Amino acid sequence: MRGFSRAMALLAGVAFVVPALADEGMWTFDNFPAAKMRAKYGWAPDAAWLKHAQLSSIRLAQGCSASLVSPDGLVMTNHHCARECLSELSDAKHDYIANGFYAATAADEKKCPALEANQLVDITDVTAQVEAATAGKSDRAFHEAERTAKAAIESKCGTGADVRCQVVTLYEGGVYDLYKYKRYQDIRAVFAPEQSIAFFGGDPDNFTFPRYDLDTAFVRVFDHDKPLHSDTFLKFATKGVRDGDIAFTSGNPGATERDDTLAELAFQRDDAQPLLITLFSELRGVLNEFATKGPEEDRTSTTMRFLIENTLKAYKGRQSALVQGSLVTDKAQAETAFRKRVAADPKLSAAYGGAWDAVAAAVAHNRDIYIRNGLLERLSQRLSPLLGQVVALNRYAAEAGKPDGQRLEEYSDANFPALKQELVSPAPIYSELEKTTLAWWLTKVREYLGTSDPDVRALMGKKSPGEIADALVDGTRLKDAKFRAQLLAGGPKAIDAYHDSLIDFARKLDVPARAVRADYENNVKAVITKNAALIAKARFALEGKSSYPDATFTLRLSYGTVAGYQENGRTIAPVTNFAGAYAHATGRDPFKLPATWLRAEKDVAMDTNLDFVSTNDIIGGNSGSPVIGRDGEAIGLIFDGNIQSLGGDFGYDGSVNRAVAVDVTAITEALRKIYHADRLAGELAR
């Protein structure tokens, strides 16, 4: 599944631009290669088409894509993108994940505790302003100057509940663009099918094709407590796709590393990826066994298990591409050849020739601090939502009083509203799950940093991980969202004056976590950003801006066609239908059709398209992207890529790399014949 979690963003990297081939490319809307597409397909979209697609596209700030599909703020995305919301709205009596959700009337639509929708309205090049601020600076000074310049630009553009402005670093720092979004935080659940059909085939079928999934959900954007009115939206196509149809995806690919240097790829292959696969495999085992303890443990851990399984499979696919494929040797050859061209020009050589070695030195430093940074700063807050909230609360007290540009990035005026929404989210805290993941995390801290590490001793004293985790969760009032909101509203003084087991622990953790984060930001990230930008400029100098930048969880357009592929000597047909879903059902998880589907078997038109694959170049974060046809209608809904697409982080292979989507006609058929969701189906037909 193509969601984009922060855990995956841990691996985002850096450095040079590859010429686009075939249908390759995650293009920014201000640099779409219309001439190239026209040369291949005899047609390309015009400016009006592009504007319509852009304004119909929605980013879900928590890591997915989506689209407006009615004039009344109706938004289509994946079930797995609305899953956290559904889980948070559920309780021991209502399991909206297992049983689905449908608001039969407008009044039944339920507010998602922590969803934020962004609509991209404007792009402005601000490269000159940022470069003026960072000129001549290195390391920490470079990092701080860049942060301050970005914050100033964002602040001037606008900030608050209705607008989100972000300076986006593109082409590894070769370009800085200001992206201005409308921000919406009142998002309400409208419809979701049962998990068993949204994720039919489960983990075994994840990242494969053929598929038979209705990975679909609808939510509605509210603006000042009323459904958002929008003249721009994607109409639903009434005919299913066919082999060879032109297909666009408009969405927010999370992160790719196609421009990374060889040193960065080797670090991923030899260090980062193996560590993450090891850690997530163990956690997968812990959580799957936790789920066998009882129905409540099963229910409360479903979302996290889903996230872990999905992330792990993606990591394995990436690693396989790095180890088994030709990516690393291809990169080595391309980098050697390009460095020779730079070295041959004295002017380019003087300006850019040292950049690769500087990146390699930063990578070597990252190797030394990677585990500490991962365990103390990055993973800690993701593994325990509760700890994440309390760390954020405590940090807010320290960051709020600083100038915007000097704060940790997520506390900037542009970013804090989204974090604040998570911080005060009324989503339930599952104490037993929290204790389990916290205890496991502490065990890993002790294992990897060592029992004699001073930070480990300070954090853990003589207690066992299990004792500490129990005391942290049982001894805090911060499980209560209202209490967190009250402290936050009280400001830094109120927060600083409050003590309990968990916030005091967060304060203790903050010391080594901030230290290693600063080390990373100043001595790894800043060095790589600066030098990768030099490499990008060398590329611009020799080849112009003929390519697309690495993915940055910002809006991109990809073009391609509906097309099958070859696998193990077999031809995989590009489209499945309802008959296939019924044929593949076994009655057992994860191949069990829901009762609604079994009851409706006689009513459904079996030859209706269900899922399809296309050559679109997508990556995690594209989940929920609309697939748009030549005439600007929604023809599909991206929810996955095939196994072969997982190497897409590092390169695109048009012969087998495929995006996987639900056909919109399947959605219409299911809403009418299976779910009898006439209010929703009617709205989609307008």
Add this chain to the structure above:
Amino acid sequence: MRGFSRAMALLAGVAFVVPALADEGMWTFDNFPAAKMRAKYGWAPDAAWLKHAQLSSIRLAQGCSASLVSPDGLVMTNHHCARECLSELSDAKHDYIANGFYAATAADEKKCPALEANQLVDITDVTAQVEAATAGKSDRAFHEAERTAKAAIESKCGTGADVRCQVVTLYEGGVYDLYKYKRYQDIRAVFAPEQSIAFFGGDPDNFTFPRYDLDTAFVRVFDHDKPLHSDTFLKFATKGVRDGDIAFTSGNPGATERDDTLAELAFQRDDAQPLLITLFSELRGVLNEFATKGPEEDRTSTTMRFLIENTLKAYKGRQSALVQGSLVTDKAQAETAFRKRVAADPKLSAAYGGAWDAVAAAVAHNRDIYIRNGLLERLSQRLSPLLGQVVALNRYAAEAGKPDGQRLEEYSDANFPALKQELVSPAPIYSELEKTTLAWWLTKVREYLGTSDPDVRALMGKKSPGEIADALVDGTRLKDAKFRAQLLAGGPKAIDAYHDSLIDFARKLDVPARAVRADYENNVKAVITKNAALIAKARFALEGKSSYPDATFTLRLSYGTVAGYQENGRTIAPVTNFAGAYAHATGRDPFKLPATWLRAEKDVAMDTNLDFVSTNDIIGGNSGSPVIGRDGEAIGLIFDGNIQSLGGDFGYDGSVNRAVAVDVTAITEALRKIYHADRLAGELAR
């Protein structure tokens, strides 16, 4: 910990001989490099010394080393080598793992359900006989001829309850030696301390130094129901070791791959090790969470969790050596240089020049079948002891009627007595643990082989892994050891006539499991054996037999000295004492001293040696090896290696590679002052 499990042996490999450096070398007793040792140390053992060490050494067939330490069959080994026995003797009322075990009188000594002790009495070169049988053969024909020749030699040498004869393949097939052992199957527990001191520091301290562990156990060999009388045994030293003391280890290193070709090393690095680390990490998570379900789940899973954690740490160390160290590039250079020397000689080139490419082709085939072989044949039987027993029972029915040389190797006359002992072992079967590991294994089978694989469909049908596992364990009478023994005694007809859920499942599994095993044995193992032998012969031709063969879980002697080392800029002193153990105790697992130690704190001489490190070249399987001083006394008991030794599978680095041992004076001090085990201490002082 330096035990040697079959799971670790999965990785055993093949191919060329490296010149010995420093104290490197796991020498066979018939080729000890006395001249080399004398050149370095001014002294070397004579033939009488060697014979005494050899006959005092004991191999525990399940994967450890040990030694005779009294004239009455008393055997010293590690706590972790006796752990399975202690676990099997325990029940809900007696936890000999947690609380230790001591037979205060001879009558209190308890029979271990499944321990076999072997004493090596004779070595004979049989290379010519095996080579005569395999001459001119390849692949399957080579494999069968080799098996038949070995079985015939073993059978002629002797077989049965009292003797074990094994033809050992040394120098990757360059040499075949017949090893003749006395076999003992009546082994009784005498003494073991509490787990908390045997494994003080637990997983966090495993494979590190300094250490404070009393990883010691004593068992007694019985012969025809009486303690074995032996004139040859190691007397306990009465003085603790000192920095620089000469130290030998005599034990059974399990498997090394120092002579592997580059293709085999790359396969380990890129395929085998990453897969095993991923699988074992997930299983570790499952079992650690299983243990939190209750005290009974904790107790019953302790031994398996220990095995998994230990194995996983070893895999990680090996992989780190392959990825971060210079082993692979060193091997590439050495192999290229040696192949050039072979190519330069037309006669050698014609005879041996094609061997490396033949090995590489076999490795490529292994890459295709490795996961299937691992899941269906190798791991299945190790993850579930019950399934392992039932597979063995079912296979015995098929193999018993075949000629010795045509049977699967573990059913040969030489090997079956050890397997039979496991098969009928009265050790308790833990149903909930069995269900958990079986369900997990089935999930992995489905995940890795795929839901549409015909073997997966045949094994699993439409049921879920959990349902299948429950039905297998609940629906079988074969949990009862007496019933297994009865069926076995009834022979093939009785076994074939018996049906229940589990044995019928084992029959279904047998079809694909045998198929992939045969593919591996004929098309991977036989090809590598044959060609690695050619490489070894090229080595003999150019360099003579100046080195030692890769480890094969047969008796080897290593020489070296007690010596510290440098780590992260610090000097690690070579010896710890009792004072250090008390200083490092926190009162919490895994740094909690047992009550006996806390009570005796005033009585113990705090400056008594506890653990020490030496330069001896050891590997998994050496656990329990005696450390022998210059005068032939036991001075220590190997129980581990440091982290730096884990790359020892692929090469030895004398500057940091260290063996970790308990000083025998610590054992004496603890027996007298802490455990008041006077009967045992008195026997050791004779």
